Amino acid sequence: MASESQNWVVMVTAQTPTNIAVIKYWGKRDETLILPVNDSISVTLDPAHLCTTTTVAVSPTFQQDRMWLNGKEISLSGGRFQNCLREIRTRACDVEDEKKGIKIKKEDWSKLHVHIASYNNFPTAAGLASSAAGFACLAYALGKLMNVKEDESQLSAIARQGSGSACRSLFGGFVKWVMGKEDNGSDSLAVQLADEKHWDDLVIVIAVVSSRQKETSSTSGMRESVETSLLLQHRAKEIVPKRILQMEEAIKNRDFASFSRLACADSNQFHAVCLDTSPPIFYMNDTSHRIISIAEKWNRSEEAPQVAYTFDAGPNAVLIARDRKTATLLVQRLLYYFPPNSDDLDSYIIGDKSIAKDAGINGIKDVEALPPPPEIKDNIPSQKYKGDISYFICTRPGTGPVLLSDSSQALLNEETGLPK
Numbered sequence: 001m002a003s004e005s006q007n008w009v010v011m012v013t014a015q016t017p018t019n020i021a022v023i024k025y026w027g028k029r030d031e032t033l034i035l036p037v038n039d040s041i042s043v044t045l046d047p048a049h050l051c052t053t054t055t056v057a058v059s060p061t062f063q064q065d066r067m068w069l070n071g072k073e074i075s076l077s078g079g080r081f082q083n084c085l086r087e088i089r090t091r092a093c094d095v096e097d098e099k100k101g102i103k104i105k106k107e108d109w110s111k112l113h114v115h116i117a118s119y120n121n122f123p124t125a126a127g128l129a130s131s132a133a134g135f136a137c138l139a140y141a142l143g144k145l146m147n148v149k150e151d152e153s154q155l156s157a158i159a160r161q162g163s164g165s166a167c168r169s170l171f172g173g174f175v176k177w178v179m180g181k182e183d184n185g186s187d188s189l190a191v192q193l194a195d196e197k198h199w200d201d202l203v204i205v206i207a208v209v210s211s212r213q214k215e216t217s218s219t220s221g222m223r224e225s226v227e228t229s230l231l232l233q234h235r236a237k238e239i240v241p242k243r244i245l246q247m248e249e250a251i252k253n254r255d256f257a258s259f260s261r262l263a264c265a266d267s268n269q270f271h272a273v274c275l276d277t278s279p280p281i282f283y284m285n286d287t288s289h290r291i292i293s294i295a296e297k298w299n300r301s302e303e304a305p306q307v308a309y310t311f312d313a314g315p316n317a318v319l320i321a322r323d324r325k326t327a328t329l330l331v332q333r334l335l336y337y338f339p340p341n342s343d344d345l346d347s348y349i350i351g352d353k354s355i356a357k358d359a360g361i362n363g364i365k366d367v368e369a370l371p372p373p374p375e376i377k378d379n380i381p382s383q384k385y386k387g388d389i390s391y392f393i394c395t396r397p398g399t400g401p402v403l404l405s406d407s408s409q410a411l412l413n414e415e416t417g418l419p420k
């Protein structure tokens, strides 16, 4: 370690998106390495609306590895954090900061400690894949700090050891997690199928049904499914391999009808596997089921599907509209059935608010004036479910990890290496 003083701090800040699977990962064949029983495919969400920002710093004055999540210190002793830190450290290379006169040699990294500060701009552990964005950002930022030469796919295999779905957040656009065959997990990594510009018509609306922490984590839920669900075995062996090929084709051809059919069927099958688990796991609730019915009824009333839905291990709905025009019709439907509890529309629709404006929704009066959707015209007057949705996030497919070079965006103090 060559430097005049021992008081220096070197740091890197990165921003990483979250992702939503359209062909689900559910089940591990190796719990420690986090190796899945099937391939999965996801859409990366625009980091402008949902992302993690992480600053990692190194200094000879740091006494131990420390981490702060959303401003609160958390323990790094868990196996998943330790595995990521170890895997990155073993790949670290020489780092030189000529301006500051600092040189860190490859072999120094095993003796140096890091400080990590991370912030999610959306609720943590609420079924919005904070662990995916979080571990992807950790692997990416540490990789940059330690001058790791591995590419994004190889970094994804490290993020995977933090949380499986995290490996897919190393890329923007459409991403496949290849399950791999090797016992050591070296070939279980993410690859980009297409970037976010490839299909930029798509609009994504997330209905946040509940922000409470869930009863069964994805990790324990999928462990129980692997142990008890025969449907999971059939799905992994017979269904998913064919679906993956069909989904890749649908994405390549921007074929929304196939994309929607496959995404909805796969979400429903994943939840069927949860029901097939003993004891059964319920992630969706009545509101989730209502959203499925609204989407299905609408799709069936049109010549071609207008919207796809998918649900992770929680009740929140992720709705993907075929284009902006359809997204405005979707927002109208959602607001018709789920008007807000208060008059505060501004905090009810967050993210890309221009979709609501294009839908003619500028205030609560516009919500109250919404007519019933035409597909229910001939039925008995439809029921409304005021207050059953906490809020909506309007977003779109987005880009992969980026470095933030502006030091004002760093979460750690440049001199002390402690949270700002």
Ligand SMILES: Nc1ncnc2c1ncn2[C@@H]1O[C@H](COP(=O)(O)OP(=O)(O)OP(=O)(O)O)[C@@H](O)[C@H]1O
Pocket: 052, 069, 118, 119, 120, 123, 124, 125, 126, 127, 128, 129, 130, 131, 132, 133, 134, 135, 138, 217, 218, 312, 313, 314
């Ligand atoms: N920014 C972050 N950096 C590192 N780790 C994080 C970050 N955010 C969340 N995590 C880790 O992920 C855990 C939450 O993961 P969990 O799977 O319970 O919720 P989620 O990812 O928000 O929801 P889901 O996986 O169901 O979509 C946190 O307890 C923490 O260990």
Ligand SMILES: C[C@@](O)(CCOP(=O)(O)OP(=O)(O)O)CC(=O)O
Pocket: 020, 021, 023, 024, 025, 026, 034, 040, 131, 162, 163, 164, 165, 166, 218, 219, 220, 311, 312, 313
């Ligand atoms: C339903 C899912 O969101 C499950 C995600 O599971 P996690 O990646 O959170 O699980 P661990 O690997 O145990 O951390 C489907 C998906 O994202 O593919």
